[in-house]
Amino acid sequence: MNKPLLTIEGLETQFKTYAGMVQAVRNVNLTVNEGEVLAVVGESGSGKSVTMMSFMRLLAKNAVVSGKVEFNGVDLLKLSNKEMSKIRGREISMVFQDPMTGLNPVLTIGTQMREGIMLHLGLNKAEANKRAIELLNKVGVPEPARRLSQYPHEFSGGMRQRVMIALGLACNPRLIIADEPTTALDVTIQAQILELMKQLKKEMNTAIILITHNLGVVAGMADRVAVMYGGRVAEVGTVHQIFHQPRHPYTWALLRAIPRLDEHKRRLESITGSPPNMLKPPGGCPFHPRCAHAMSVCTSEAPEMTELGNNHRAACWLMHPDAPKVDFNQEVTKA
Amino acid sequence: MARYILQRVITMLVVAWVVVTLTFFMMKALPGGPFASEKKLPEAILKNIERRYKLDRPLMEQYFDYLKNVVKWDLGPSFKYEGRTVNDVINKGFSVSAKLGGLSILISLVLGVPIGVIGAMRHNGLLDRVTSGLAILTAAAPSFVIAGLLQYYLGFKLKWFPPATWGTTKHYVLPTIALCSFSLAWLIKLTRSSMLEVTNQDYVRTARAKGIPEFWVVYRHMIKNALVPVIASLAPLTAGILVGSFIIEFIFAIPGVGREFVVSITNRDYTVTLGMTVFYGFLLTGFTLVGDILTALVDPRVRLDKEG
Numbered sequence: 001m002n003k004p005l006l007t008i009e010g011l012e013t014q015f016k017t018y019a020g021m022v023q024a025v026r027n028v029n030l031t032v033n034e035g036e037v038l039a040v041v042g043e044s045g046s047g048k049s050v051t052m053m054s055f056m057r058l059l060a061k062n063a064v065v066s067g068k069v070e071f072n073g074v075d076l077l078k079l080s081n082k083e084m085s086k087i088r089g090r091e092i093s094m095v096f097q098d099p100m101t102g103l104n105p106v107l108t109i110g111t112q113m114r115e116g117i118m119l120h121l122g123l124n125k126a127e128a129n130k131r132a133i134e135l136l137n138k139v140g141v142p143e144p145a146r147r148l149s150q151y152p153h154e155f156s157g158g159m160r161q162r163v164m165i166a167l168g169l170a171c172n173p174r175l176i177i178a179d180e181p182t183t184a185l186d187v188t189i190q191a192q193i194l195e196l197m198k199q200l201k202k203e204m205n206t207a208i209i210l211i212t213h214n215l216g217v218v219a220g221m222a223d224r225v226a227v228m229y230g231g232r233v234a235e236v237g238t239v240h241q242i243f244h245q246p247r248h249p250y251t252w253a254l255l256r257a258i259p260r261l262d263e264h265k266r267r268l269e270s271i272t273g274s275p276p277n278m279l280k281p282p283g284g285c286p287f288h289p290r291c292a293h294a295m296s297v298c299t300s301e302a303p304e305m306t307e308l309g310n311n312h313r314a315a316c317w318l319m320h321p322d323a324p325k326v327d328f329n330q331e332v333t334k335a
Numbered sequence: 336m337a338r339y340i341l342q343r344v345i346t347m348l349v350v351a352w353v354v355v356t357l358t359f360f361m362m363k364a365l366p367g368g369p370f371a372s373e374k375k376l377p378e379a380i381l382k383n384i385e386r387r388y389k390l391d392r393p394l395m396e397q398y399f400d401y402l403k404n405v406v407k408w409d410l411g412p413s414f415k416y417e418g419r420t421v422n423d424v425i426n427k428g429f430s431v432s433a434k435l436g437g438l439s440i441l442i443s444l445v446l447g448v449p450i451g452v453i454g455a456m457r458h459n460g461l462l463d464r465v466t467s468g469l470a471i472l473t474a475a476a477p478s479f480v481i482a483g484l485l486q487y488y489l490g491f492k493l494k495w496f497p498p499a500t501w502g503t504t505k506h507y508v509l510p511t512i513a514l515c516s517f518s519l520a521w522l523i524k525l526t527r528s529s530m531l532e533v534t535n536q537d538y539v540r541t542a543r544a545k546g547i548p549e550f551w552v553v554y555r556h557m558i559k560n561a562l563v564p565v566i567a568s569l570a571p572l573t574a575g576i577l578v579g580s581f582i583i584e585f586i587f588a589i590p591g592v593g594r595e596f597v598v599s600i601t602n603r604d605y606t607v608t609l610g611m612t613v614f615y616g617f618l619l620t621g622f623t624l625v626g627d628i629l630t631a632l633v634d635p636r637v638r639l640d641k642e643g
Binding site for chain 1: 633
């Protein structure tokens with residue numbers, strides 16, 4: 001269970017644009033263990049998806065990626081395109097967030113499901129068809145045999161997302177990257193899809209990286225959580241650590257922004273200010289312009305990751321022995 | 336699918352009927368006529384001629400007669416040339432025009448689509464820059480300018496190809512280049528921009544994430560989608576070639592329908608003009624129908640019936 005499957009070390013991703021270099025991902029270090037669910041949370045533009053797309057090598061040509069991403073002992077960033085395409089879909093698969101545009105409108109669901117299966121598992125068309133029916137059954141698409149000959153526009157949003165998940169599962173991958181798999185769906189379907197993913201993970205011992213900005217989903221699904229901000233990892237730890245002993249001011253702010261049923265006397269908190277412009281990120285800690293606890297050091301120097309015990313780490317100057325002590329319980333619950 | 340085609344066919348028939356009716360009454364509303372020459376004909380002779388061509392009958396009777404004959408594909412006699420029917424004129428001219436026009440459409444498609452695809456794949460590469468530059472240039476230059484330049488340089492100066500008239504294979508070269516230049520340029524640009532748009536679609540990323548080799552991503556996932564607007568433009572493209580052929584056939588003195596059409600108008604040979612308009616109308620609605628069916632074949636969202 002605790003054997004690392006994917007290790008991201010010092011990942012940096014920049015985009016060349018006419019306006020300059022956009023620093024989308026800056027020195028990201030993350031580990032995913034076998035059979036575990038790592039949730040990656042953060043605002044839009046915090047670099048969650050780009051981190052994943054970087055090592056899947058699915059970014060546009062203007063992206064410059066450096067660092068080391070070891071999957072199963074192999075550095076993905078050093079593989080040839082051909083070697084990489086043997087890993088994509090086979091060992092690591094992706095489930096994308098928008099089921100309405102993620103499927104090809106002019107090909108049948110069957111064609112789209114079969115191609116990966118035939119390619120990676122070396123099955124013939126009839127066998128691939130059988131496998132596709134099996135998969136659709138598993139993700140709860142009724143009448144799978146008939147559905148295979150249909151086109152995406154004949155499916156509802158929830159059904160399409162199920163197809164996307166079935167595509168992700170097609171070759172029994174060891175890691176699934178689910179990029180906001182439920183964002184485009186309504187709440188009841190969301191719950192069904194998450195339940196489905198949880199069940200599949202249990203059955204097949206697949207590791208999942210779940211990208212989301214829904215902390216409710218995180219609490220229900222994840223084993224560990226990485227909080228990202230401004231292209232960096234702000235804090236990483238177990239679900240318990242992140243929800244009950246958060247140490248980074250950005251995590252506090254995120255937790256304060258969850259509506260709660262047991263409290264009705266206060267307005268819902270929002271984080272003031274806006275995410276940093278990654279073309280010219282603020283010096284020092286990227287969160288300092290919006291941070292209530294910012295000190296002078298925060299504006300000039302980026303904080304290192306501090307180990308807080310039991311693999312709980314946070315990048316914040318408040319972790320420094322000389323920094324003022326802030327009580328996180330108060331910070332999360334204060335009105 | 337069958338219902339979709341049936342629906343399209345019915346629409347096309349209605350369009351064809353509207354074309355026939357409109358042209359018929361517009362021609363009748365025009366002043367003058369094939370027999371109105373500078374020398375005024377005696378009243379009795381004019382009456383005789385009109386009786387012979389049934390022009391003395393009531394208008395509606397003439398109209399229904401004409402409609403009946405069009406259904407039988409009999410477009411009537413020429414007023415100007417004794418013994419020639421409009422069908423003769425079309426049959427004789429169209430065998431030439433169809434070769435010229437068909438060849439132009441074929442060349443535009445066979446060259447335009449692949450060049451557009453490759454241009455988009457090597458976006459901003461050398462080939463892309465050269466072809467898009469040329470495409471803009473030819474799309475901006477009218478075909479008669481290109482025709483003139485071709486005649487002068489390749490025909491008259493270098494004497495590589497005959498500068499005009501019709502006959503051997505060599506006669507095809509210059510008019511075909513002049514006729515297809517615009518549609519070729521247009522197709523290159525259309526295919527290229529359509530491919531570039533498809534490149535950034537989510538489903539292309541999904542395909543790549545499945546680990547499919549790049550060739551299949553382009554071939555199976557991108558080209559089919561990119562071709563939808565290209566196929567939809569088939570009908571207007573054909574229309575462009577048809578209209579273009581009037582000018583090109585005239586410049587190169589090619590005995591095609593286009594030239595006969597223009598001549599018939601100057602001759603006020605009304606039945607010929609009317610027949611040709613109807614013929615072109617039918618041709619165009621036919622191509623539109625083919626384009627619609629092809630679009631439906633490629634893009635399942637267009638088909639209307641429940642079971643794909």
